[in-house]
Amino acid sequence: MSLVDSERRVLSGMRPSGRLHLGHYHGVLKSWVKLQHEYECFFCIVDWHALTINYQEVGQISQHVMDIAVDWLAAGVSPSSATLFIQSQVPEHAELHLLLSMISPLSWLERVPSYKEQQDRLPGRELATYGFLGYPLLQAADILLYRAGVVPVGADQLAHIEFAREVARRFNHLYGREPGFELKAEAAIRKLGKKTATLYNNLRRAYQQQGDVEALETARALLKEQQSITIGDKERLFGYLEGGGKVLLPEPRPLLSDAPRLPGLDGGKMSKSGGNAIFLRDSSAEVEEKIRRMPTDPARVHRDDPGNPARCPVWPLHEIYTGAETRVALQQGCTSAGIGCLDCKGPLIEAVQKELQPLQARAADYQANPELLRSILAEGAERARNEARETLTEVRLALGLNYR
Structure with a gap:
């Protein structure tokens, strides 16, 4: 049974496109440094995502990965406080992406705003590939693999988080009805204690019979506070609230950044491609x-x-x-x-x-100790794989792919 507290777990990542600049520092890294002391954080260098657009220009990817790792560490992201790893070193990302692709309607991917926006923005690139169409699903798999409840993003990424929520919701609807679910949920309610159980049932009834959304939110908050039941029972009761099944893949929520928008040297948005950036390692x-x-x-x-x-x-x-x-x-x-x-x-x-x-x-x-850098990333990948394997064990079981 899962013991993951999704609301205390963060997943975020960056594509390796070269050295980072002040826009990354103020917009993302300062926030990560703070979050790593408040949440269980997984920070991923998403090298497979780099291939979705730049699949013809792969010569610099490995160097870009190391550059981004150096900049993360230099900015104060700590391997003792967070898990830092490279996406491709955790192959479970690919497996979950494949499994989720079986249930993801094509129309969901085609309506993600960035699908058309990027094609219009990069007219010289051949982006009519499955990898480019499917990268929001790979991004969803990145998040759901760690059952992360919190994803720090900018406003331009909200559509991707909503897509991940839809995929999780569909997966839970299709496969969360474990045998004897209602009996297990009722047993979990009794573990809450008489007073809390009565309150939970009243709130559940108010939502299911009257559509009281406030009652639903109150019930969710009530469950989060409970210490007397396992995380697995909490997942059942979260699903039981809405008349569904066990929450196998928790729906992530966005954590919008309140960092100031850092202008570039020309007054526009600071970016490497715009040639208007001050890089963190500029002399x-x-x-x-x-x-x-x-x-x-x-x-x-x-x-x-x-x-x-x-x-x-x-x-x-x-x-x-x-x-x-x-x-x-x-x-x-x-x-x-x-x-x-x-x-x-x-x-x-x-x-x-x-x-x-x-x-x-x-x-x-x-930079002077590349072996230390590789060791940090390897240890992070191993920690990430341990968590990923747990999720995939439950996913495979839900899909009937358990042959042991």
């Missing part, structure tokens, strides 16, 4: 050179022209990196033409360099 000289050549308020043609920070691509970076007192002084200097644009960029250059220095020192240590 101090590279950081200075990149920021110094950033465009500023187009109205400041001459040094003595007053400017407006609201029109300047540099200003959003100041709002992230420099303190309120410094920003007030810079704003006054800009609007009065008391300072030039290079004067304004100076404090920003210093702040970015200061933030990156300790991170780069840690990165240098890992």
Whole structure:
């Protein structure tokens, strides 16, 4: 019986596309560093996903994987607090993807927004492949394999999490009706104690007979608090609430990032492909050179022209990196033409360099010890495989693929 507490488990990942930049750091990695101390975290380098678009350009994948691992560790993601691993080193991802493909309607995949959006965005790529069509299902398998209840994402990934929820819901509906389910669920209710059991039954009745969604949420919260029953019994009772079966694959929920959107050097979204990124391992000289050549308020043609920070691509970076007192002084200097644009960029250059220095020192240590890096990823893969095997044991049993 599963003892996984899905609500305390996080799964997240990144495609290996090269070194990471400040957008990744502020948008994802800082959040991961915090989450690893609050949840049981699995962080996956999804190298198979890299093949869904770049299957013709595979020469750099292994180097990109190592680069991303170094940047994760340098940013503070810790192998003692989280499980870091490479997707392809856990072949159970592929097996669950295959098994889930048997029940996933083709129309579900075709309606995922990114399927058409990416084809329009990358007209030169041949994306009429099963791998590209099916990558949301592979992503769903990545999540469901670890029965992760929490997936940190940006708003652009919400459709993918909803797809994973639909797949889990369909799987549970088809295969969660274990023999004697109702009897086992009723036995689990009795284990709650008389008072809690009565409350659970009243809430279940209110939802099933009257459609009271608030009663459903209250009942779910009640179950989460229970310490007297096993996780397996909780899974049955979660399913029994809605008139279904045992929850074999818990439905994940998105955890939306509240991190500020980090602009690139041109004011647009920071990205490697946009050529507007400051990378975590850029030298101090590279950081200075990149920021110094950033465009500023187009109205400041001459040094003595007053400017407006609201029109300047540099200003959003100041709002992230420099303190309120410094920003007030810079704003006054800009609007009065008391300072030039290079004067304004100076404090920003210093702040970015200061933030990156300790991170780069840690990165240098890992780069100098590739065996340690490989060992961390191998140990992470083994821990991940242990969890994945447990899930697949239950999935195979539900599908009738148990020959022992």
